[in-house]
Amino acid sequence: MVELIKKMLVPVDGSKASEKAVEYASWVASKTGANVTIVHVLDVDKLQMNYEAMDRFLPDWKDKIKGTDDIKRYSPFFENQLTCMMDDPICKRGNNILKEMEKLAAKNGLKAKTMLKLGRVVDTIVQIADEENFDHIVVGKTGLTGIKRLVMGHVAEDVAKYASVRVTVVP
Numbered sequence: 165m166v167e168l169i170k171k172m173l174v175p176v177d178g179s180k181a182s183e184k185a186v187e188y189a190s191w192v193a194s195k196t197g198a199n200v201t202i203v204h205v206l207d208v209d210k211l212q213m214n215y216e217a218m219d220r221f222l223p224d225w226k227d228k229i230k231g232t233d234d235i236k237r238y239s240p241f242f243e244n245q246l247t248c249m250m251d252d253p254i255c256k257r258g259n260n261i262l263k264e265m266e267k268l269a270a271k272n273g274l275k276a277k278t279m280l281k282l283g284r285v286v287d288t289i290v291q292i293a294d295e296e297n298f299d300h301i302v303v304g305k306t307g308l309t310g311i312k313r314l315v316m317g318h319v320a321e322d323v324a325k326y327a328s329v330r331v332t333v334v335p
Contacts, residue, residue, distance in 0.1 A: 172193065205284075206258055289303075302332045
């Protein structure tokens with residue numbers, strides 16, 4: 165028996181392939197009534213961040229909040245969603261990608277949620293899918309990589325390999 169798709173996760177990187185993934189997810193959602201979340205992961209491997217630098221994005225805020233200054237410093241993280249400082253170019257780019265993909269989804273009749281995360285791309289996508297009970301991941305075949313893989317991009321390939329839910333790779 166085929167289960168109806170209820171929650172879809174669509175990882176995006178700003179590429180044409182991720183646009184196609186959003187369009188496909190919009191179409192599927194129009195047929196199934198599924199909720200769609202579009203996620204952009206800031207890749208710590210590409211950013212070559214050390215743990216101190218990552219702390220400004222993902223602090224262990226529950227243990228660190230003590231006084232007013234700490235509350236101001238860590239308050240963007242209460243929603244358990246990465247909110248970056250407006251002047252941070254990495255975050256600006258990520259937020260811009262999400263805004264564009266959200267507009268594309270809306271143009272296709274879909275009201276999608278968006279999420280900006282920091283981590284290793286594949287691990288983060290798989291973890292979000294597991295922790296937030298997504299039942300389907302829709303990912304573009306190739307992304308914004310310097311050298312395109314012959315068959316499919318490493319992110320799409322690894323998500324399909326490691327995810328515990330159904331994965332649709334959109335060409």
